[in-house]
Amino acid sequence: MRYYHVLCELLKTHRGSADRIDAAEIGVAHGRTSRILLKTFPTLRLVMVDPWDAARTRRYDETFHSSKPRTKEKLEAAYKITLRRTQRFADRRQILRYTSLEAAKLFEPMSFDMVFLDDDHTYEGVREGLAAWGPKLRPGGIFCGHDYGGPNTGVSEAVTDWAGTTHRLIHLEDGMVWWTRM
Numbered sequence: 125m126r127y128y129h130v131l132c133e134l135l136k137t138h139r140g141s142a143d144r145i146d147a148a149e150i151g152v153a154h155g156r157t158s159r160i161l162l163k164t165f166p167t168l169r170l171v172m173v174d175p176w177d178a179a180r181t182r183r184y185d186e187t188f189h190s191s192k193p194r195t196k197e198k199l200e201a202a203y204k205i206t207l208r209r210t211q212r213f214a215d216r217r218q219i220l221r222y223t224s225l226e227a228a229k230l231f232e233p234m235s236f237d238m239v240f241l242d243d244d245h246t247y248e249g250v251r252e253g254l255a256a257w258g259p260k261l262r263p264g265g266i267f268c269g270h271d272y273g274g275p276n277t278g279v280s281e282a283v284t285d286w287a288g289t290t291h292r293l294i295h296l297e298d299g300m301v302w303w304t305r306m
């Protein structure tokens with residue numbers, strides 16, 4: 125199963141029948157997962173966070189795109205594709221051209237039923253994302269992310285360390301998805 129289908133299953137199992145679901149995707153790229161989530165869940169309100177600006181995602185770009193840099197033009201094109209892909213759901217999406225940490229500051233604690241971390245995959249990036257977004261989940265909410273065990277990422281180590289210090293049980297699924305219930 126692809127990772128975005130795993131996310132849909134998780135949301136369906138834990139929040140599928142809710143009148144309103146609040147979720148955030150951190151790291152949006154071309155809006156593929158955003159579109160699938162918005163299409164699958166008619167009561168979903170989705171916050172989509174990505175600056176689409178390599179100067180502000182330097183750690184991610186230097187680690188994962190050094191041999192083929194993401195140019196300004198490429199990133200603007202990705203942003204436009206995202207706008208187009210999710211246009212049908214414009215009343216339920218909120219696109220924030222911010223970094224993860226900038227965006228996290230905009231929300232009160234316990235604002236979300238699901239947060240999906242798929243942005244900076246370095247150890248530091250994931251560690252910061254976990255600390256910033258964990259408190260934004262409601263009790264019972266799904267905190268999840270992508271690329272657990274992915275090559276050259278710090279995801280598994282950062283998630284394992286965070287789970288150890290916060291006493292969380294981490295579940296692993298197909299598509300390199302990790303998740304826990306808050």
Ligand SMILES: C[S@@+](CC[C@H](N)C(=O)[O-])C[C@H]1O[C@@H](n2cnc3c(N)ncnc32)[C@H](O)[C@@H]1O
Pocket residue numbers: 149150151152153154155156157158173174175176177180181184222223224225242243244
């Ligand atoms: C792997 S892609 C996301 C894929 C997307 N979630 C999907 O499923 O289609 C990673 C994205 O994270 C963004 N990113 C990197 N560092 C970030 C940060 N610190 N804050 C927010 N977004 C970041 C990048 O710009 C890139 O578009």
